[in-house]
Amino acid sequence: MLAVALASGAWAQPPKKLERAPKKAAHASAKKKSAPSKVALKRSKNNQAAQTLTYAQNPVAMQAAKSIAQVQQLDPAWVRSSMAQAHYLPSVVRAVTPPAMPGSRDWAAYRARVLTAQRIEAGAAFMRTHAATLARAEAQYGVPPSIVAGILGVETIYGRNMGQYRVLDALATLAFDFPDSHPKKAPRQAYFLSELETFFAFCHSNGYDPVTLRGSYAG
Known part of the structure; x- marks a missing residue:
């Protein structure tokens, strides 16, 4: 502060002006800094609200539960109850959404990372x-x-690495809310619906609770 004052000749100004200027600047700076935090907070609240949404009131999901139970000869109440506990995950939708400017994949880099x-x-x-x-x-x-x-x-x-997502949440999100922007939405959505059906059959055959198993964002 002393170096700035000497360089600008601020010592020639009345003391009150010298004291008020930094306060105003600091106040303006505080306002600028507060804006991003409000945006981040709003986004965080939106994400939290989205992740509390379940498919219990989704008629397409409930009809799928009925069909899965019929095709796989499973207890309808068990499938319906499990499906109702599936949560919509915005992070899964983002993970499968194609980038605005897709680039070519580097096989050499991938190979070096995996092998x-x-x-x-x-x-x-x-x-x-x-x-x-x-x-x-x-x-x-x-x-x-x-x-x-x-x-x-x-x-x-x-x-x-056994995954960070509940398999039920990931598969339900991709089966019922696959992103519209994806060029292969229809076949990919159908694929994940079939994976959801297979998942219920697998859990039933092995005595697993569908709500507890974890996997990747793709199920």
């Missing part, structure tokens, strides 16, 4: 530990152990 020494070692250990199970799976489904291990490595890092 790390740590992940390769973890994959080899996984295949050794679960060799018998992988062999049975190959005999039953015809999928080589290396393919199964590779997919698990990319998707979960062999169980270290």
